[in-house]
Amino acid sequence: MPVLAIDGVTKRFGPNAVLKDVSLALDAHEVRAVCGENGAGKSTLVKVITGLYAPDEGAVCVDGTPVVITSPQHAQELGIALVAQELSLAPALSVLDNIWLGNRKVPLLHRRQELRARARAALDKLGLNDLALDTPASALSIGRRQLVEIARMLTRDARVFILDEPTATLSDVEIERIFAALRALKAEGKSVIYITHRLGEVFEICDSVSVLRNGDLVGTRRTNEIDRGTLMQMMLGRSLGEMYPAWESSPGDPMLMVKDLHVPPLVRGFDLTAERGTVTCLAGQVGSGAITVLRALAGLTPGASGEASISGKPMRLRTVARAQAADVKFISEDRAGEGIFLRLTVGQNLIATKLKDHTAFGLLARRGLRATAASLAAAVGVDRKRLHSPADELSGGNQQKLAFGRWIGGDRPGVLLMNEPTRGVDVGARAEIYRLIRQFCDRGYCVVMASSDIEEVLGMADVVVSMYRGRQVARYRRGETDMQRILADITHPAAA
Amino acid sequence: MTELTFPAVLRRGLPRARYIALAVRLAAAAAIAIYALTTPGFLTLLSANALFTAISFVGCVAVGMTFITLTGNIMSLAIGATVSASALIFLACLSLGILPAILVALLFGVVITGAQGFLVGHLRANPILVSVAALSLLLGGAAFVTGGHHIYPSGAGLEIFKDRFAGIPIDAWCFFTTVAVGQFILSWTRIGRLMTMVGSNVRAATAAGVSTTATVTAAYVIAGACASISGILLAARYGSGDMEIGVGYDYTAIAAVLVGGTGIAGGSGSTLRTLVGVIVISVIEVVLLLRGFSEQLQYLITGLLVLCVIMLHTLGERR
Numbered sequence: 001m002p003v004l005a006i007d008g009v010t011k012r013f014g015p016n017a018v019l020k021d022v023s024l025a026l027d028a029h030e031v032r033a034v035c036g037e038n039g040a041g042k043s044t045l046v047k048v049i050t051g052l053y054a055p056d057e058g059a060v061c062v063d064g065t066p067v068v069i070t071s072p073q074h075a076q077e078l079g080i081a082l083v084a085q086e087l088s089l090a091p092a093l094s095v096l097d098n099i100w101l102g103n104r105k106v107p108l109l110h111r112r113q114e115l116r117a118r119a120r121a122a123l124d125k126l127g128l129n130d131l132a133l134d135t136p137a138s139a140l141s142i143g144r145r146q147l148v149e150i151a152r153m154l155t156r157d158a159r160v161f162i163l164d165e166p167t168a169t170l171s172d173v174e175i176e177r178i179f180a181a182l183r184a185l186k187a188e189g190k191s192v193i194y195i196t197h198r199l200g201e202v203f204e205i206c207d208s209v210s211v212l213r214n215g216d217l218v219g220t221r222r223t224n225e226i227d228r229g230t231l232m233q234m235m236l237g238r239s240l241g242e243m244y245p246a247w248e249s250s251p252g253d254p255m256l257m258v259k260d261l262h263v264p265p266l267v268r269g270f271d272l273t274a275e276r277g278t279v280t281c282l283a284g285q286v287g288s289g290a291i292t293v294l295r296a297l298a299g300l301t302p303g304a305s306g307e308a309s310i311s312g313k314p315m316r317l318r319t320v321a322r323a324q325a326a327d328v329k330f331i332s333e334d335r336a337g338e339g340i341f342l343r344l345t346v347g348q349n350l351i352a353t354k355l356k357d358h359t360a361f362g363l364l365a366r367r368g369l370r371a372t373a374a375s376l377a378a379a380v381g382v383d384r385k386r387l388h389s390p391a392d393e394l395s396g397g398n399q400q401k402l403a404f405g406r407w408i409g410g411d412r413p414g415v416l417l418m419n420e421p422t423r424g425v426d427v428g429a430r431a432e433i434y435r436l437i438r439q440f441c442d443r444g445y446c447v448v449m450a451s452s453d454i455e456e457v458l459g460m461a462d463v464v465v466s467m468y469r470g471r472q473v474a475r476y477r478r479g480e481t482d483m484q485r486i487l488a489d490i491t492h493p494a495a496a
Numbered sequence: 497m498t499e500l501t502f503p504a505v506l507r508r509g510l511p512r513a514r515y516i517a518l519a520v521r522l523a524a525a526a527a528i529a530i531y532a533l534t535t536p537g538f539l540t541l542l543s544a545n546a547l548f549t550a551i552s553f554v555g556c557v558a559v560g561m562t563f564i565t566l567t568g569n570i571m572s573l574a575i576g577a578t579v580s581a582s583a584l585i586f587l588a589c590l591s592l593g594i595l596p597a598i599l600v601a602l603l604f605g606v607v608i609t610g611a612q613g614f615l616v617g618h619l620r621a622n623p624i625l626v627s628v629a630a631l632s633l634l635l636g637g638a639a640f641v642t643g644g645h646h647i648y649p650s651g652a653g654l655e656i657f658k659d660r661f662a663g664i665p666i667d668a669w670c671f672f673t674t675v676a677v678g679q680f681i682l683s684w685t686r687i688g689r690l691m692t693m694v695g696s697n698v699r700a701a702t703a704a705g706v707s708t709t710a711t712v713t714a715a716y717v718i719a720g721a722c723a724s725i726s727g728i729l730l731a732a733r734y735g736s737g738d739m740e741i742g743v744g745y746d747y748t749a750i751a752a753v754l755v756g757g758t759g760i761a762g763g764s765g766s767t768l769r770t771l772v773g774v775i776v777i778s779v780i781e782v783v784l785l786l787r788g789f790s791e792q793l794q795y796l797i798t799g800l801l802v803l804c805v806i807m808l809h810t811l812g813e814r815r
Contacts, residue, residue, distance in 0.1 A: 300702070320702060320704075320705045323705075324705040330703060332700075332703055337699055337700070338697075338699040338702075338703050339700065341701075341763070343761075344692065344696050344763065348693075352693060352700075353705060355690070362686055362687065364684055364686055364689065
């Protein structure tokens, strides 16, 4: 009998069904991957299982019995534990206290020694033998915090562990630790639901995979019965070829020159040359410094030093105003926090950088601004009817288009810097964003983007610069490299 | 499967929460209006314009406070003291003539509040702590200079403040003008838009190249000017001043700002909304007074009102 079964679950928000008749069953000793593009319904599925949403149709069954899960607390009592993406450890408390924090089964009068022993046992199972129980949580790396959180769930006798993209911000060593812990859980007879974007991880750690697309369950397969290509086809519903625009590489003169850039503590002595009319991709994982470099060039890092010049003119680092005066435009990796104004309207977002062009004596020309907003919305493909909607009602893809829209226009082509431009963007919008990037190139912009998505790097780049721990590993022209080589560069470079 | 427990409904955020919030607001306005109009003496107050005068002093402060709230800095606790100090300075400088006295008082408010804005905007200092420090400085400085005494005007010419224009007291004209000018700044000027952007999301504004220092300082400068206007009007109306004169104005002002519907988190708001808030709060206070409630009870009810409004807001903003 499956430990956890989801039986014909449908969940609607208003007229939109985000899950349509989804069924899946999870056995003991099973690690199940759930894959799908953003907006496919993965998060909604998790929220149904953990009691945050009530399904409109269908049921969740635990040990074969249908249950109405009313809250995350209730889910935990049923043995379903979500290992949160945003970490929920109290930083000031010790590992021991964090493990027992909020556990209702610990009586007021308890034997401390027994709690220590049980916490120790849970940590040991997950391979944290070297972690002292009295270490404060704030001293742990992100990966270790996740493991402590898994240990917490173990002490609560959870049987189903849900991990939502646990490796998104981890280094390789830490990822390996998580995997080892998952294998240990599996050996214990626990079940794991593993939500991920990374196809490699599916084949490395999971027994089976369920694929969601637009709220439909495309199918569930054993991982030893399918290959990467099949899985990708299931996720995208089409082959990859249609994703990236075709273009002729036509490098112009060097436009952005960076010499000896230092951004403590990560980047030390980074050089870069990028040409007009091309896309240069800085490929690297989290911690590679790719994102850090572009943030520094955008003027957002107070501690940056080094030389940078645009079309031969030196540019001062460390202030956004200087960077913008030099026609440097930046699209942030943190869309909600920094990229756009979630609480302002679509129109206000589009004109955020255009106010100066429509101001005389401090007064706004509102008609001009409205016209600009409308034309920018058309340029990036956002419905004009949505100009007055708050930006946070838009999908991730449309929000990202707003971030692009505000940099369209102006007399001179400049330098467009982008960090992870398609993070949290669904497939359809992704193709549109790639087209937008190409349009910037065609207008003579020098585009530099940092990305941890190797497929995207290969699909978009005229020049690939692979990075590892703040340094350049190699530089390739289009066609000179392939996925394996870049992957090797950014994970275990030979020269490191 | 579709049945929901009540807390579950709350947790998910009501789909029509905004409409409910709006309906509650309209119902509350209607209730207040009916209660007020059936209160003996209220109509007399209305016809005598006494209500207008009463709301003008705190109203000016509230318009200024709107700018601080809008830029995401919640409120300044030093505004009440700034009102008092401006009143004292205005009275002390009256010997120079009425116009110079007004200018000096305005300059004082602008500098003392603008400096807070600079600290908040440039250093990202905590706005509440900065304002507490400013409050201490103001109180200490005033006690040092005046020795705790009242100040009486050293010149004449205050009569023009007690005049009427088109049947409406000068104080009310001043208040309505600050509302109008404030709204103009927010809707029609670039700096007003930048304030909304900074209040909505400081990091996004920085990344878009907005100078947070200049924008936040400007908001505080406006707040300071408004506080000084209020101080000048008070001094002129009562013909004397001490540091007690503006006590509590900062609290009433922030209450009016919130009741009007400016978001405490910043990024949304207008001085027209604040005008509504000022009217609502003042009407409630006056009505309670007319009905014979004690002052303590008035504070209590105003406090409860603000609490309700804030809860209504959070409900309306959830999705």
